[in-house]
Every structure is written in structure tokens, then in C-alpha cells.
Amino acid sequence: MTALLASSGGDGFESPSVREFFPKAVLFDGTIFELNRVRIIALVMTVLLGGFFVLAFRRPKIVPTGLQNVGEVALDFVRFQIVDEVMGERGRRFIPYITALFWTILAFNVAGIIPFLQISPNSVVALPLIFALCTYVIFNYAGVKAQGAGPYLKSNLFPPGIPKPLYLLITPIEFVSTFLLRPFTLTVRLLANMMSGHLLLVLFFTGASYLLLEADTMLKPFGLLSAAMGFAFTLFEVLVAVLQAYIFALLTAVYLDGALSAEH
Amino acid sequence: MSGTAQPERGDAVVWSVLSTLLAGPLVWGGAGWLVGQWLDARWMTPVGIVLGSALSLYIVYVRHGRNDPAENPGVRL
Numbered sequence: 193m194t195a196l197l198a199s200s201g202g203d204g205f206e207s208p209s210v211r212e213f214f215p216k217a218v219l220f221d222g223t224i225f226e227l228n229r230v231r232i233i234a235l236v237m238t239v240l241l242g243g244f245f246v247l248a249f250r251r252p253k254i255v256p257t258g259l260q261n262v263g264e265v266a267l268d269f270v271r272f273q274i275v276d277e278v279m280g281e282r283g284r285r286f287i288p289y290i291t292a293l294f295w296t297i298l299a300f301n302v303a304g305i306i307p308f309l310q311i312s313p314n315s316v317v318a319l320p321l322i323f324a325l326c327t328y329v330i331f332n333y334a335g336v337k338a339q340g341a342g343p344y345l346k347s348n349l350f351p352p353g354i355p356k357p358l359y360l361l362i363t364p365i366e367f368v369s370t371f372l373l374r375p376f377t378l379t380v381r382l383l384a385n386m387m388s389g390h391l392l393l394v395l396f397f398t399g400a401s402y403l404l405l406e407a408d409t410m411l412k413p414f415g416l417l418s419a420a421m422g423f424a425f426t427l428f429e430v431l432v433a434v435l436q437a438y439i440f441a442l443l444t445a446v447y448l449d450g451a452l453s454a455e456h
Numbered sequence: 457m458s459g460t461a462q463p464e465r466g467d468a469v470v471w472s473v474l475s476t477l478l479a480g481p482l483v484w485g486g487a488g489w490l491v492g493q494w495l496d497a498r499w500m501t502p503v504g505i506v507l508g509s510a511l512s513l514y515i516v517y518v519r520h521g522r523n524d525p526a527e528n529p530g531v532r533l
Contacts, residue, residue, distance in 0.1 A: 278468050351518050361484070361511055369479035369515075377475045439471055446472045 205402045208394040213316050213387065234313035237299040245295075270294050270441060278445040279452075286448055289330060294441035297323060297382070301433035304390055305426050312433075315386035317379065324378035327444045332371075335451030344451065378443060385436050389429045396422030473516045480512025481505040 219227040248263025256264055270291040275283040283290075300319060304312035313319050335344040349366045350359055396418050403415030481504075488504020491497070 351515060353522075354514075354518055361507075362515060364483045364487075365476070365479045365508065365511055365515060368483050369476040369512075373475035373479050373482075377478065442468050443471055446468050450472075 205399070205407075208391050208398065212311070212390065212394060230311055230313050230316055233303050233309045233311060234300060234319065236309070237303050237313070238296070241295060241299040266295065267291055274438070274441050274445050278442065279449045282452060283445065283449070286330075286334075286445070289326075290441050290444055293323060293327070293444060294437050297440050298433060298437035301386060301437055302430075304386060304433065305393075305429045310393075311390055312386040314382055314436075315390050317383055320379045320382040320386075321375075323382070323440065324375040327378060327440075327447065328375040331444070331447040331451045334448055338452045348450075374447065378440060382436050382440055385432055389425075389432055392425050393422060393429065396425060469520050473520065476515050476519075477509075477512045480508035480510075480515070482508065484508030484511065 213230065215229040217226045217228050218232065219225075244259075245263060245266075248259040248266075252260060271287050274294065275287050275290055279286070297314065300313045302312075303309045304315065335348075338344075339347065348370050349363045351362065351366065354362065400415050400419035400422060403411050403418055405415075407415070484507050485501055485505035488500040488502070488507075491504075492500035
């Protein structure tokens with residue numbers, strides 16, 4: 193295979209790398225407002241999402257029609273499937289945050305498979321990190337406010353019902369798990385899914401284009417296979433986009449629920 | 457286990473135990489590595505990792521796995 197590729201002439205195949213995620217600046221190069229393709233996509237998706245909700249609820253009616261129907265389904269999904277499911281009645285206050293979180297992350301994820309955008313802003317660490325830090329600050333604040341700082345720490349660091357000496361071993365784990373790893377795992381789960389999805393799609397489609405257009409005749413069938421795989425993974429990415437947004441919102445609800453209730 | 461009327465949903469909790477499962481081996485594996493460097497005992501790292509994993513599983517069991525109907529009425533999923 194390698195020999196065939198080498199003998200096919202041309203410049204050879206260039207596989208996708210981490211450079212994919214850091215394209216050249218388009219505007220304001222060198223300033224803190226530097227705009228590149230990925231940042232612009234984030235802005236475009238934000239405007240589209242905001243625009244959709246503004247249009248849907250511009251003139252809300254008791255009996256919704258048209259776009260308002262879609263908007264209400266969008267809001268109800270988060271409210272009933274995530275917030276009510278995990279937190280029940282007392283989750284009401286957090287519906288706006290969790291709804292905004294879910295739909296923003298989903299919009300950013302889906303950008304990865306929208307033609308001409310084709311990269312998710314969540315595949316660069318900044319955005320997943322910001323979302324995770326927001327959740328981190330909110331669940332800790334809600335916990336301290338609901339229980340008081342002392343009881344909140346106690347319920348997190350000293351799970352009840354275990355022999356006293358074991359706390360020596362358990363408490364460091366609980367501290368690292370709740371206060372250090374939670375934001376980290378939230379960030380990395382979303383980031384890694386979006387990065388790997390993008391790399392896979394780039395690999396299959398650039399591979400298909402190279403094999404079909406530049407490589408030896410013998411290799412052309414592999415080009416078709418590569419294109420087919422690219423198509424299959426595009427469908428798979430739809431699933432990943434929804435699932436990752438759902439998990440992020442769900443975990444936010446779970447963390448908030450845990451912070452509000454004193455473990456007994 | 458949250459002490460509310462709302463029973464904890466199993467599927468939601470599954471996603472939240474990941475950080476606990478990572479923290480155990482990380483903390484005690486790290487401690488084992490540090491002590492191992494100090495006492496020149498390389499075997500402390502794997503021992504720490506195994507101990508930490510066991511403790512992590514224990515925490516998950518304590519927090520989510522105890523299924524005592526008397527103490528915890530309501531549907532468990």
C-alpha cells in the first residue's frame with residue numbers, strides 16, 4: 193500500500209493534523225479580538241440560535257403556531273427530559289441556564305457537519321472550558337447558598353455511613369473528584385469528541401479525494417470506500433453532537449442536584 | 457443518594473461517577489509515586505493505583521449503590 197502510494201507520484205497524501213483547529217486569522221490578526229474561521233463559525237451559530245429563538249417567541253400566542261411550536265418543543269425537551277427528570281420541582285430556577293447551555297453546545301456541535309462550516313467551535317478547548325467553568329461556578333455557588341459552606345463541603349468530602357478511619361483515604365479522592373476533575377472531565381469529554389469527529393471526517397474525505405483524483409487507478413475503489421465511510425461517520429457525528437450536548441446538560445443538572453441536597 | 461422525594465435516576469448518575477473513578481487511582485497512585493520516589497520503592501505506584509481504584513469503587517457503592525428499601529423507599533432505576 194505504502195509502495196503504491198509512493199509510486200503514484202504527486203505530492204503525496206497529507207493527513208489532517210492539529211493545525212486543522214488553528215486556521216489563519218481572518219481579521220484583527222495579533223489582537224485579542226483575532227477572528228479565525230472557527231471563531232467566526234461560533235459567532236454565526238450564536239446569531240442563528242439567538243435569531244431562531246427571537247423569531248419563535250417574538251409574538252407568543254397561547255396556542256402556538258408555526259415556528260413557536262418548534263421553539264416550544266426545543267424548550268420543553270430540556271425542561272422535561274433533563275431538568276425535571278434529574279432535579280424535579282426545585283430545578284425550575286436552573287431551567288434558563290441549562291436550556292441555554294444545551295442549545296448553545298448543540299448548535300456549536302452541529303456546526304461540525306453543516307456544509308461549508310464543517311468544524312465545531314467546541315473542538316478548540318476554549319469554549320468547552322468556558323461552559324465547564326460556568327457549570328462549576330454555578331453548582332458550587334448553588335451548593336454553598338443552599339447548605340452553607342461548611343455543610344456543603346462536608347456533604348461532598350465526607351460521604352456518610354463509612355467507618356471513620358476510612359475518611360483519611362476517601363476524602364482526598366472526593367476532593368479531587370468533585371472540585372478538580374468535574375470541570376476537567378466535562379471539558380475533555382466534549383472537546384475530545386468534537387476534535388476526533390472532525391479529524392475522522394477530514395481524514396476520510398481528504399483520503400477519498402486524494403485516492404479518487406490523484407492516486408493510481410488500482411486505488412480508486414478505496415477512494416469510494418473512503419467516501420462511503422466519510423458519509424457514514426457524518427451520520428454518526430449527528431448522534432455524537434446531540435449526545436454530547438445532552439450529557440453536558442444532564443451532568444450540569446446532576447451536579448446541581450447533588451449540590452442542593454445534603455447527602456444524608 | 458439525594459435525600460429528596462425525587463428518586464435518583466440511574467442513567468444520569470452513571471455519567472457522573474466518571475470523575476470519582478478517575479480520582480481514586482490518580483490521588484493514591486500519585487501519592488504512591490511520590491512516596492516511592494522518596495523511599496526508592498518503585499512498587500508503591502501500582503499499589504497506590506490499585507488501592508485508589510478500589511476506594512473509588514467503594515465511594516460509588518456508598519453514594520449510589522446501597523439499595524436498602526427500608527432506608528430508601530421509592531423506585532430505583
